[in-house]
Amino acid sequence: MxxxxxxxxxxxxxxxxxxxxxxxxxxxxxxxxxxxxxxxxxxxxxxxxxxxxxxxxxxxxxxxxxxxxxxxxxxxxxxxxxxxxxxxxxxxxxxxxxxxxxxxxxxxxxxxxxxxxxxxxxxVTGRKQAEEGHELLAGEMSHRVKNLLAIASGLTAITSRSVETTTDMARELTQRLTALGRAHDMVRPLPGEEGKAALLGDLLSVLLAPYDDLGAFSGRIRVSVPRMGVGEQAANTLALVVHELATNSLKYGALSTEAGTLDVSCSAHDTELVIHWTEQGGPTVTPPEGPGGFGSKMVARAMSRQLQGSIERDWAPQGLVVRLLMNKERVAR
CATH class of the missing domain: 3.30.450.20 (PAS domain)
Known part of the structure; x- marks a missing residue:
């Protein structure tokens, strides 16, 4: 062999x-x-x-x-x-x-x-960019979870001001949390809902509904914007920005008190759209020290990258005023 x-x-x-x-x-x-x-x-x-x-x-x-x-x-x-x-x-x-x-x-x-x-x-540029993206996503998710916990606590407090019984408390708090869930879905659309647009007024109303009182102090959030469409990408970005602004207002600004009010209006120009966010009646405003936290940086990045815009804040003692500047063409996408 x-x-x-x-x-x-x-x-x-x-x-x-x-x-x-x-x-x-x-x-x-x-x-x-x-x-x-x-x-x-x-x-x-x-x-x-x-x-x-x-x-x-x-x-x-x-x-x-x-x-x-x-x-x-x-x-x-x-x-x-x-x-x-x-x-x-x-x-x-x-x-x-x-x-x-x-x-x-x-x-x-x-x-x-x-x-x-x-x-x-x-x-290995692609791998490093993916790792950085995952780290950024983890940071954003951590920030959102912390915000949601703070929001739940704040919504419980403002709900207790307008009810007299535990039954009313449970009903109204459930309504607020359900509205919060709808608003949160706008930050990340559900499968099968991609590509759908919304009207700007409807979008802002849904996003801010969880924060408005339902009883004696109802109507302290007022939205007045022109009838115009918002594309899916822009809607996701605006949801993220409005969610962050409302959370901060609930924790530190006008929405943290019974007398506080929030007005959201809009002005359109040839190539630019400006949303005005005006808070009044809350605690005396003091400008923050330093460059701002993760949420502020996340909002600035989203406005710049997705909407070719910017965010401007006026820390007036009587209430925070925010201007969201956006490219009109990007808003329609």
Missing amino acids: SNTQESAPSWDARDLQRGLQAAGVALWSWNVDDDTFAMDEAAFSLWGMEFRPSVTFEDLSANIHPKDRDRVRAAFAATRAVIGPYEIDFRILVGDDVRWISARGQGDDLGMSSRKMFGIFID
């Missing part, structure tokens, strides 16, 4: 190069004595640099993000003492773009040849 030995697959240099290109892998070698790097064409393209036989770390440093430069220098200097494989993620600047690069290799001088260490670069 003869033994049959299967031959191992073989690849030539062109096959390996094709595989590296398909995987988005760029090659580098580092001379530990003179601190120079040799890189293939894919690496130079990744770094946004002209091809040359070798580059120094200082040459590469010009493209490394200033906040990562010292960390990358220290990390490369320490790689020779690392046992096993290592991986360093850092940012580089290519024109106006920011790219994330992962440099990978073997430490402990493993595989060193002619005083050179070898490794690869991989563009």
Whole structure:
């Protein structure tokens, strides 16, 4: 009986190069004595640099993000003492773009040849952006949950002012929480509801309904806006912004007291739409210290990115006045 030995697959240099290109892998070698790097064409393209036989770390440093430069220098200097494989993620600047690069290799001088260490670069920008998006989403969800708990507490307090029995309390509080649920759905549309638009007045009325008193103090929230349509994307953004403003008013502003009132009006211009949010009758207003919390930053970001607009606040002692400036075309989307 003869033994049959299967031959191992073989690849030539062109096959390996094709595989590296398909995987988005760029090659580098580092001379530990003179601190120079040799890189293939894919690496130079990744770094946004002209091809040359070798580059120094200082040459590469010009493209490394200033906040990562010292960390990358220290990390490369320490790689020779690392046992096993290592991986360093850092940012580089290519024109106006920011790219994330992962440099990978073997430490402990493993595989060193002619005083050179070898490794690869991989563009991990997509992964990093996804991670940042997940972190931002987690932060927003945490913020919303905290707000919902504060709202539930505030709604309980204002409901107790207008009822005399526990039965009335349960009924009115249920109505408020149900309205709050409808308003919350506008921040994140339910499956199958995508693409539907709303009238601006209806949208604002539904969003603010949970905060208006139902008894003796009813009607303290007044909405007066022109009849106009709001697209789905804009409706989601406006829901987020109004939800944040109403929550803050319930905790600190006009809606936190029996005498407080809120007026929401709107003015339209050629290319711009402005919503005016005016609070009166609440506690004396004092401007906050510092740049503001997560909610303020979230609202400013949403207004800028989704509606090509901005938010302006006037911390008048008698009541907060907010102006929401938006691009009319974006509002219709």
